[in-house]
Structures are given as C-alpha cells and as structure tokens.
Amino acid sequence: MAVTDLFARRATLSRSLRLLREFRYEQSDPDRFYGALAADTAAMVTDLWRTATGTEPTGRTVLDVGGGPGYFAAAFDAAGLTYIGVEPDPDEMHAGPRTAGAAAGYVRASGLALPFADASVDICLSSNVAEHVAQPWRLGREMMRVTRPGGLVVLSYTVWLGPFGGHETGLWHYLGGERAARRYTRRHGHPPKNNYGSSLFAVSAADGLQWAAATGALLAAFPRYHPRWAWWLTRVPVLREFAVSNLVLVLQPLVATGSTIAGS
Known part of the structure; x- marks a missing residue:
C-alpha cells in the first residue's frame, strides 16, 4: 500500500473547495481559518502514519516546526498525539487561543537549529514554513535529524510560482516579489507581514x-x-510550479542522520 492511499480518500473535490473557502478568512477570522487548516493537517498526518507504519499514531510525539499559537496543538491533541510546537517568534506563539493548546509543550527556537536530540521524535511536521526561511533544505535536514528511524517527516510548503506564492500580496508576485511588497506597502501603509527577501x-x-x-x-x-485526481500535476516539470500551490513531501528516515548545523 502506498503511503498516500488512505489520505487520498479524503482528497476529494469537496474538501478542496471547503479549504479554499476557508482561506478567505485568514486575515478577518484567523480562528476559523487556522482551526480548519489544523484539523485537516492532523487528519492528513494521521492517515500518512497509519499507511506508512500499519499502526495507530495514538501517543506518538509530533514536533511541529513553526507551530505558531494553539490551533495545531488542539487538533493533534484531539487526534491523541503528544504535541510539541517550535516557534521562533514570541508574537506568533501568543497570537492564538493558547487555552486550546494548553496541554502542549512549546519551545522558542529556530527550525534551522532544532534543540532536540537526534532521532528523538516520531513525527516531524512543518506546515507552510519552508518558504519563510532563507535555507529551506537546512530546515528539512534538521527535521530529518530529529526524527527517529521508521518515523515520518512531513514538510509542506507554498510554491513560489503558484497562485498563493505571494501570500497577502496576491498575484502581484508574478511581477516580482520586491515590486509586490512595495505595492502592498503603498496601498496599506505598512509592509506585508510576509515580506519578500526577509x-x-x-x-x-x-x-x-x-x-x-x-x-x-x-x-x-x-x-x-x-x-x-489532480495529483499527477506534481510529476510535470514547469507546469507543477504554477499548478501545485502547496507541495507536501513525505519522508521516512531509515537510519539516524546525525547532527546538521551548517549548510544551505
């Protein structure tokens, strides 16, 4: 059985449309948006674990790199996993409903140098973080390092040339990230939260x-x-850059990878 077989049953057109509708509320109603995204993410990770290992993930440790406030903590707690969030920004860490993730542990740290031992967690997740760091594959190597052999690494990120690559600057990123950021600043009186180049x-x-x-x-x-039925887009060079708005990479370390400090 392929690792995606179970999750593929959830990957219906109605799910896609439901999530697309929720994206509209990211700025105006973050509880609604992030709550829906967190629940969907927990379901995805749970399905991937079940097919990859043939076991239930109950009680397993999930390390969420860039976990932000409490939305994902609440979703994984409801799924029966032990959640640890890593977040470098204290404002993000306290931005959401902390009571929802009160039972979870949080660590203030960078995903580029995770303060965890080699092979110390069962699942390492990064949801929409890689596009926000200058060295995304250093982040990926750190995730691999801290995940035990036979565990799972789930790295999901927004593809730059996809329709959501510019984040709140909209489709203007197709004319260049810096130009899109300048336009956003002129229109709103402040730079975008997700500022190109920083x-x-x-x-x-x-x-x-x-x-x-x-x-x-x-x-x-x-x-x-x-x-x-649209997953085939991932296999087509060039087309996937524009049509795959968010790419999920699922990896399973087979041996301990050792410490990784430098590199891009």
Missing part, C-alpha cells in the same frame, strides 16, 4: 523534489489542497 522567499517545487529525492527517504510528494 520573511518570504522563492521556493520552487523542483528544488523540494530534488532535495527530497537526494535524501533517499522520500515516500511521496503530492499537492496538499488538490483533489486526488
């Missing part, structure tokens, strides 16, 4: 697939928000 970077689908393949641990790659 907190938003151009990460391609091809780069992620190349890095993942080079690890020798890649189990699957698929578009996170697409229905199952």
Whole structure:
C-alpha cells in the first residue's frame, strides 16, 4: 500500500473547495481559518502514519516546526498525539487561543537549529514554513535529524510560482516579489507581514523534489489542497510550479542522520 492511499480518500473535490473557502478568512477570522487548516493537517498526518507504519499514531510525539499559537496543538491533541510546537517568534506563539493548546509543550527556537536530540521524535511536521526561511533544505535536514528511524517527516510548503506564492500580496508576485511588497506597502501603509527577501522567499517545487529525492527517504510528494485526481500535476516539470500551490513531501528516515548545523 502506498503511503498516500488512505489520505487520498479524503482528497476529494469537496474538501478542496471547503479549504479554499476557508482561506478567505485568514486575515478577518484567523480562528476559523487556522482551526480548519489544523484539523485537516492532523487528519492528513494521521492517515500518512497509519499507511506508512500499519499502526495507530495514538501517543506518538509530533514536533511541529513553526507551530505558531494553539490551533495545531488542539487538533493533534484531539487526534491523541503528544504535541510539541517550535516557534521562533514570541508574537506568533501568543497570537492564538493558547487555552486550546494548553496541554502542549512549546519551545522558542529556530527550525534551522532544532534543540532536540537526534532521532528523538516520531513525527516531524512543518506546515507552510519552508518558504519563510532563507535555507529551506537546512530546515528539512534538521527535521530529518530529529526524527527517529521508521518515523515520518512531513514538510509542506507554498510554491513560489503558484497562485498563493505571494501570500497577502496576491498575484502581484508574478511581477516580482520586491515590486509586490512595495505595492502592498503603498496601498496599506505598512509592509506585508510576509515580506519578500526577509520573511518570504522563492521556493520552487523542483528544488523540494530534488532535495527530497537526494535524501533517499522520500515516500511521496503530492499537492496538499488538490483533489486526488489532480495529483499527477506534481510529476510535470514547469507546469507543477504554477499548478501545485502547496507541495507536501513525505519522508521516512531509515537510519539516524546525525547532527546538521551548517549548510544551505
């Protein structure tokens, strides 16, 4: 059985449309948006674990790199996993409903140098973080390092040339990230939260697939928000850069990878 077989049953057109509707509320109603995204993410990770290991994930430890406030903590707690969130920004860490994730542990740290021992967690998740760091594959290597052999690494990120690559700057990023940021600043009187070159970077689908393949641990790659019948887009060079809005890389370390401090 392929690692995606169980999750593929959830990847319907109705799910895609439901999530697309929720995206509209990211700024105006973050509880609604992030709550829905967190629940969907927990379901995805749970399904991937079940098919990859043949066991239930209950009681397993999930390390969420860039976990932010309490939305994901609440969702994984409801799924029966032990949640640890890593977040470098204290404002993000306290931005959401902390009571929802009160039972979870949080660590203030960078995903580029995780303060965890080698092979110390069962699942390492990064949801929409890689495009916000200048060295995304250093982040990926750190995730691999802290995940025990036989565990899962789930790295999901927004592809730059996809329709959501510019984040709140909209489709203007197709004219250049810096130009899009300047336009946003003129219109709103302040720079975007996700500012190109400092907190938003151009990460391609091809780069992620190349890095993942080079690890020798890649189990699957698929578009996170697409229905199952559109997953073939991931296999088509160039087209995938525009059509795969968010790429999920699923990896399973087979041996301990050792410490990784430097590199890009």
